[in-house]
Amino acid sequence: MRIAVFSTKTYDQEYFEKYNKEYNYSFSFYETALNPNTAKLAADCDAVCVFVNDIVDDNTIKILSKNGIQLIALRCAGYNNVDLDAAKKKNIKVVRVPAYSPEAVAEHALALILTLNRKTHKAYNRVREGNFSLKNLMGFNLNNKTIGVIGTGKIGETFCKIMKGFGCKLIAYDIAENENLVALDVEYMSLEKVLEQSDILSLHCPLNKHTKHIVNKASIASMKDGVMIINTSRGALIKTEDAIEGLKNKKIGYLGIDVYEQEENLFFEDHSEVIIEDDMLLRLLSFPNVLITSHQAYFTKEAMDQITTITLENIKSFVNKLELKNEVI
Ligand code: NAI
Numbered sequence: 001m002r003i004a005v006f007s008t009k010t011y012d013q014e015y016f017e018k019y020n021k022e023y024n025y026s027f028s029f030y031e032t033a034l035n036p037n038t039a040k041l042a043a044d045c046d047a048v049c050v051f052v053n054d055i056v057d058d059n060t061i062k063i064l065s066k067n068g069i070q071l072i073a074l075r076c077a078g079y080n081n082v083d084l085d086a087a088k089k090k091n092i093k094v095v096r097v098p099a100y101s102p103e104a105v106a107e108h109a110l111a112l113i114l115t116l117n118r119k120t121h122k123a124y125n126r127v128r129e130g131n132f133s134l135k136n137l138m139g140f141n142l143n144n145k146t147i148g149v150i151g152t153g154k155i156g157e158t159f160c161k162i163m164k165g166f167g168c169k170l171i172a173y174d175i176a177e178n179e180n181l182v183a184l185d186v187e188y189m190s191l192e193k194v195l196e197q198s199d200i201l202s203l204h205c206p207l208n209k210h211t212k213h214i215v216n217k218a219s220i221a222s223m224k225d226g227v228m229i230i231n232t233s234r235g236a237l238i239k240t241e242d243a244i245e246g247l248k249n250k251k252i253g254y255l256g257i258d259v260y261e262q263e264e265n266l267f268f269e270d271h272s273e274v275i276i277e278d279d280m281l282l283r284l285l286s287f288p289n290v291l292i293t294s295h296q297a298y299f300t301k302e303a304m305d306q307i308t309t310i311t312l313e314n315i316k317s318f319v320n321k322l323e324l325k326n327e328v329i
Helices: 010-020 058-066 084-089 102-118 120-128 154-164 191-197 217-221 240-248 279-285 301-319
Strands: 002-005 026-029 047-050 071-074 093-095 146-150 169-173 200-203 227-231 252-257 290-292
Touching: 002 010, 010 026, 010 301, 047 301, 058 084, 071 301, 084 093, 093 301, 102 120, 102 154, 102 200, 102 227, 102 252, 102 290, 102 301, 146 154, 146 191, 154 169, 169 191, 217 240, 240 252, 240 279, 279 290
Parallel strands: 002 026, 002 047, 047 071, 071 093, 146 169, 146 200, 200 227, 227 252, 252 290
Antiparallel strands: none
16 A cells, blocks of 8 residues: 655654554655645555645545545544545545544634633743733733633533633534533533523534634624633634734633634744744734644644554555444545
């Protein structure tokens, strides 16, 4: 089995090489993302392995199909970047890693909350420069605050359990209630009520046509003044220009994002020596109450172990013509 692995960094290669000893597949690692211009790189392969920002659209899939690709193995949970209908038409199977470490992402959401609230990133720099003033470092207790969670699947559930430990009140909106959370007194309510009542709103639903721009001008207007919004899910859940407006008029008190609508041209790469042309991102970076991380919520040792081994197992099931239990249909 020959697999073209796109959007790879050295750590991806290290993990694949470590676990491939048991499988003996032949990998071609590419740093570049998969898109219609790079799809031909997979010409000698049977499968492609892709990540969150590869563009697996109709055009890409047509080229992959022409070159004999039979399998698209996503090494992530979200699959909003894959045109599933196009893959189906070309009889290309799509598999993913539905769960690798919900703790990794949920704990990162907490890291964003605590950093924004207690301003440890600012305190770190201040103290290093001999500035021991507490001016503008005041935070608030998480205890007794209302946390609204949109999407209570694996990551949302883990996040709710963590926040319970802080003595928070948990309210949630999902198209399907999670019984484990109902048993833990997480209160399900309409999306409108969650938006209205949350001191902190954390997004853990997938990106699809129903959830795109779920945080927009109107929904922001309905939120509490000074709300904290956390997004570790997918960038386009938030309409960035509306969030900027909300920050400017101080409706949004804090914004913590690990994902960004236009992240594919920036995230995972070092742009420190070039001129960043994304004015919206630069505007976001100018706010003192905005914290941005570069899609790193998943990035723990435990998650990388799981991502790699589950991807290899997905490929093995395909090779052995077994049931594809992680197939995306
Ligand atoms: P999951 O499939 O276990 O849970 C998603 C939940 O969202 C489900 O309960 C589902 O019913 C709910 N949902 C679906 N449509 C909805 C809607 N219209 N409104 C409200 N809720 C809706 O997925 P999991 O593993 O919890 O992951 C959630 C998302 O986190 C993924 O889709 C992915 O986009 C993102 N993610 C981000 C990572 C990062 O590194 N920043 C890493 C892994 C996942």
